[in-house]
Amino acid sequence: MPEVAVLGAGSWGTTFAKVLADGGADTVLWARRPEAAREIDESRRNTRYLPGITLPASLHATSDIRAALEGASQVYLAVPSQQLRPMLREHGDAIEPDAPVVSLMKGVEAGTGLRMSELIAQELGIDAGRIAVVSGPNLALEIAQEQPTAAVVSSVSAMTARDVAKRARNDYFHSFINTDVIGTEFGGVLKNLVALAIGIVDGVGHGENTKASIITRGLAELTDFAVAHGAERETLRGLAGLGDLIATCGSPLSRNFTAGRLLGMGYSRTDVVARMEQVAEGLASVDPVAQLAEAKGVRMPILEQVRLVLDGAMDPRDIAPHLTTDDEPIEE
Ligand SMILES: NC(=O)C1=CN([C@@H]2O[C@H](COP(=O)(O)OP(=O)(O)OC[C@H]3O[C@@H](n4cnc5c(N)ncnc54)[C@H](O)[C@@H]3O)[C@@H](O)[C@H]2O)C=CC1
Numbered sequence: 001m002p003e004v005a006v007l008g009a010g011s012w013g014t015t016f017a018k019v020l021a022d023g024g025a026d027t028v029l030w031a032r033r034p035e036a037a038r039e040i041d042e043s044r045r046n047t048r049y050l051p052g053i054t055l056p057a058s059l060h061a062t063s064d065i066r067a068a069l070e071g072a073s074q075v076y077l078a079v080p081s082q083q084l085r086p087m088l089r090e091h092g093d094a095i096e097p098d099a100p101v102v103s104l105m106k107g108v109e110a111g112t113g114l115r116m117s118e119l120i121a122q123e124l125g126i127d128a129g130r131i132a133v134v135s136g137p138n139l140a141l142e143i144a145q146e147q148p149t150a151a152v153v154s155s156v157s158a159m160t161a162r163d164v165a166k167r168a169r170n171d172y173f174h175s176f177i178n179t180d181v182i183g184t185e186f187g188g189v190l191k192n193l194v195a196l197a198i199g200i201v202d203g204v205g206h207g208e209n210t211k212a213s214i215i216t217r218g219l220a221e222l223t224d225f226a227v228a229h230g231a232e233r234e235t236l237r238g239l240a241g242l243g244d245l246i247a248t249c250g251s252p253l254s255r256n257f258t259a260g261r262l263l264g265m266g267y268s269r270t271d272v273v274a275r276m277e278q279v280a281e282g283l284a285s286v287d288p289v290a291q292l293a294e295a296k297g298v299r300m301p302i303l304e305q306v307r308l309v310l311d312g313a314m315d316p317r318d319i320a321p322h323l324t325t326d327d328e329p330i331e332e
């Protein structure tokens with residue numbers, strides 16, 4: 001029986017399963033499609049999501065989710081955020097009673113605005129101390145190529161965070177820990193929205209000054225939002241905030257950056273969704289995050305302008321959330 005199970009065999013689930021297996025954990029990866037499980041198990045490849053990567057022989061894959069969960073003492077979740085609730089509803093009862101449940105996801109649920117750790121607690125009816133989240137500058141393909149990378153594991157239980165971090169490490173991947181789940185999760189969710197904005201201005205043809213201005217204001221914007229929801233300011237200066245902003249906004253590997261770039265080039269939201277072969281979580285997070293911001297009275301000009309572009313109500317060439325129409329200069 002496996003020590004750890006990873007549910008979701010897309011780019012991040014497969015990469016994280018490799019991280020765990022390379023760290024010495026007996027790991028099983030659940031893929032929804034039997035042919036994907038077979039390819040991983042038999043040829044040590046996931047060509048659709050991780051071209052050119054050979055997976056460790058110690059990593060096993062199955063399309064039988066209940067077999068994957070049986071005996072697993074830690075469970076890692078890596079499906080698109082909007083798919084998590086139905087999956088847990090159907091199969092959550094197969095998770096072992098004391099196993100920590102770890103979200104690798106960076107989205108909020110549309111409709112409820114719940115963070116993934118909140119959704120897990122609600123759907124499985126388990127204590128928050130059994131739940132952890134992993135976040136940070138973690139572009140999957142770079143990690144699958146074993147480029148040295150750090151992340152942060154967060155849980156309200158320092159013991160759970162430590163247990164997970166001890167598993168989720170190897171000679172190219174290091175996990176730090178914290179207990180600020182709100183800040184860690186919102187960092188991952190909100191950097192996707194800033195990356196959409198950066199993609200848009202890149203698609204329009206603007207250069208580094210515009211991007212650096214938006215990234216810097218983005219850090220302030222996401223920090224204000226997260227703190228208003230109970231996060232610690234420091235967390236957003238760490239790997240899950242600033243770190244992930246730098247990685248995601250600077251890389252064509254980012255799906256959110258890519259989706260933004262297509263918007264900036266003039267494609268509509270519908271065209272962009274149709275062209276994306278992997279999930280760009282920011283697209284589904286825009287509306288729920290806007291509602292959460294409104295509920296706390298937080299101003300989010302970057303989010304608002306990305307939303308206008310997505311809705312077709314603003315020409316991408318006009319996006320400039322760092323310019324203000326206020327008569328008086330405002331504090332940075
Ligand atoms: N790819 C990356 O670099 C990183 C991704 N993440 C997060 O990880 C989460 C998963 O993203 P990726 O693996 O990148 O997405 P992906 O688009 O590469 O793969 C998604 C996987 O989920 C599967 N899936 C879709 N609907 C499903 C359903 N109803 N039930 C079960 N499986 C389903 C797909 O078949 C696919 O295997 C997202 O929240 C993302 O933000 C976090 C850090 C890095």
Ligand SMILES: O=C(CO)COP(=O)(O)O
Pocket residue numbers: 106136137138139140192195244247248253254255256257279280281
């Ligand atoms: O979260 C990520 C990097 O840390 C991946 O970003 P994208 O989902 O935009 O590809």
